[in-house]
Amino acid sequence: SQTIHQWPATLVQPVGSPLSLECTVEGTSNPNLYWYRQAAGRGLQLLFYSVGIGQISSEVPQNLSASRPQDRQFILSSKKLLLSDSGFYLCAWSPGGGADTQYFGPGTRLTVL
């Protein structure tokens, strides 16, 4: 069966510091991968998605970037965090596009102080 991992689970960082969040998927190959942000326990905003190694599509221009160095690894990064980057970051995977279900990881709670 497939599983998705995210770490760290929680993170407290000062403004201006760098960020690296990691997501890995097990039990499948060539998944589509997604990063979402959820602010204040409400609606999810799609940040990035990837259909293959090195292929990243950005949905919202902002202070963040994403990379996919390996087939089942998806990394969310920032060079300098802003207060507005605080939130709950969720990684998801799907077998493909269209009607395929997206399956979510446990999330990372980021607090920028």
Place this chain on the structure above:
Amino acid sequence: AQSVAQPEDQVNVAEGNPLTVKCTYSVSGNPYLFWYVQYPNRGLQFLLKYITGDNLVKGSYGFEAEFNKSQTSFHLKKPSALVSDSALYFCAVRDRGGGADGLTFGKGTHLIIQP
């Protein structure tokens, strides 16, 4: 552009009563529709989806949803609510022509089941 509206921030239901969580959507073409549930500080769990065919979709934990194309709605229902159903529920949509891009989510509805 696609969008989802969940008109109720919160729905309160007594245990054992039927529940409905409302969702309406807007897409340029035909939709794929999804419902997810989120417990505090957890990721989203998939409940059910509509792709094509029967308008009534059955999912996990006794939930079901009815696709209504004329009203562009996809309301989530359960015949008898449990206290353990209390959580945050999200409706999501993707246009069939949208490829591999992500889902568009509603803002979520807090479902509170009172004992």
